[in-house]
Amino acid sequence: MSHQSILAALGLSADNSGTYLGNGEWSKTQDAGVLEPINPSTGDVIARVHASSIADYDTIIERAQAAFKIWRTTPAPKRGEAIRLCGDALRQHKDALGSLVALEMGKIKAEGDGEVQEMIDIADFAVGQSRMLYGYTMHSERPGHRMYEQWHPLGLVGIISAFNFPVAVWAWNSFIAAICGDISIWKPSPKTPLTAIASMKICNEALRKAGFPDLFFLFNDAGTQIAQKFVDDARIPLISFTGSTQVGRIVGERVAQRMGRSLLELGGNNAIIVDDSADLKLAIPAIVFGAVGTAGQRCTTTRRVFVQDTIYADVLAKLKSAYTQVEKRLGDPTDPATLLGPLNSEASVSAFLKAVARCKELGGTIECGGTRVDRPGNFVLPTIVTGLKNSDDIVQHETFAPILYVMPFKTLPEAIALQNGVPQGLSSSIFTQNVKAAEAFLTAAGSDCGIANVNIGTSGAEIGGAFGGEKETGGGRESGSTAWQAYMRRQTNTINYSDALPLAQGIKFDF
Ligand code: NAD
DSSP: OOHHHHHHHTTOOSEEEOOEEETTEEOOOOSSOEEOOBOTTTOOBOOEEEOOOHHHHHHHHHHHHHHHHHHTTSOHHHHHHHHHHHHHHHHHTHHHHHHHHHHHHOOOHHHHHHHHHHHHHHHHHHHHHTTOOOOOEEOOSSTTEEEEEEEEEOSEEEEEOOSSSTTHHHHHHHHHHHHTTOEEEEEOOTTOHHHHHHHHHHHHHHHHHTTOOOOEEEOOOSSSHHHHHHHHOTTOSEEEEESOHHHHHHHHHHHHHTTOEEEEEOOOOEEEEEOTTOOHHHHHHHHHHHHHGGGGOSTTOEEEEEEEGGGHHHHHHHHHHHHHHHHTTBSOTTSTTOSBOOOSOHHHHHHHHHHHHHHHHTTOEEEEOOSBOSSSSSOBOOEEEESOOTTSHHHHSOOSSSEEEEEEESSHHHHHHHHHOSSEESEEEEEOSOHHHHHHHHSTTSOOSSEEEESSOSSOOOTTSEEOOEETTOSOOEESTTGGGGGEEEEEEEEEOSSOOOOGGGOOOOO
């Protein structure tokens, strides 16, 4: 598919409005700045997107509040029906939207399609969840009383997303929020506004055709002025933020200041432990996929590998050999034969080169990669670094690029301490055939991450589980399990069906 036909298939043109105002209306604002998303494999501008004005933002809030009044009392299974339509519409547009994700973000086509599939999967999950917004019933300590809890919608949910999962993160949040009775407002990354506009058109058209109210709104910010207003806006009880720890810290503090809720999904620094019993037929592809997939630009990317010293040389040799195979398949992400695409931006290439230089300064050995590729676009070679310590500043830090630090260990407790010895706590894995090692890794004294796996890698996640991490990863959970509760408010109800009013602490009035 040519770039123009991808855009045309999704109702996009060379010049687009970045603001969905509701009522089927896209803003005509043209004087609030222009976003020019770049094709990362060529450096060319793909299309123009007009940013939103403050007046647009105020209209969105007003209309979202009106939509909430209708939606909050719509029965939850009926709300599920709306999201089923979104899932169906996404199925019809999967190929084109997957291609646009590849074109604008730079991940390979299979990953772009996979991301749209995640949207479809979460839609299916949300439909089921809409019939399961369960609360507990408790036994009251007072006679003739019944006590139970119920979950009510929160209201408006603000979604701020990162460039690397430009559409799935929105679906994870907005579809679950919708079945919970909330209306969501999305501010996507300025690097990926086109995929956001396309997702919005697909889902909102499906909803409008079936007569549902507007559940999803969109604005694009030329800078961060409206995003900051959004974060500070007391009319939005929940801000779900996905992005760097640096920005997430500011967002979390500001939302807390106004006593709002935030759901933070921030940076990771994920590790795999490979002990001497590991099946390397599983471990090597898991490490390579985790480290070079999406060119190292996943929050769950494998960044550190700890290998038991007795098999260290063998594992390193196997990894280097696998990397040379991947390098041969580097190229245009929209070409289905490509295995490794570019970094998303020129700034990411600079961060990669700076990190490589720092590794060298600290005495690290660049085992392979370490350079930019001499061709247009933001291509770098996947890189393995040895000879550094886990405590080195560059290893402690998330560089959003395909750099893998390989380090030896002697004992399992040492490996677990190393794996936990970073500020982030998102995803972790152990490759072992030793049941004691596997179980130890999963105990309270084992991995301190939100995700801990045995014999599968760190990257990616199934939507059925709650997704998120601890420490500087922010503590938020999205997607499956009980993550839906973050989008609702809990209410405890006590009903007295007796003729008496037993007061607490045995207090009795004389009247
Ligand atoms: P980023 O922090 O630069 O930007 C994220 C979003 O925040 C963007 O939409 C941006 O416009 C917005 N933003 C910037 N300044 C803001 C401000 N002052 N107020 C409000 N919003 C503001 O992140 P990025 O480079 O787009 O994404 C990469 C990062 O995201 C990595 O650290 C990655 O690990 C993380 N990430 C985490 C998860 C997760 O689930 N844990 C998932 C994807 C990405």
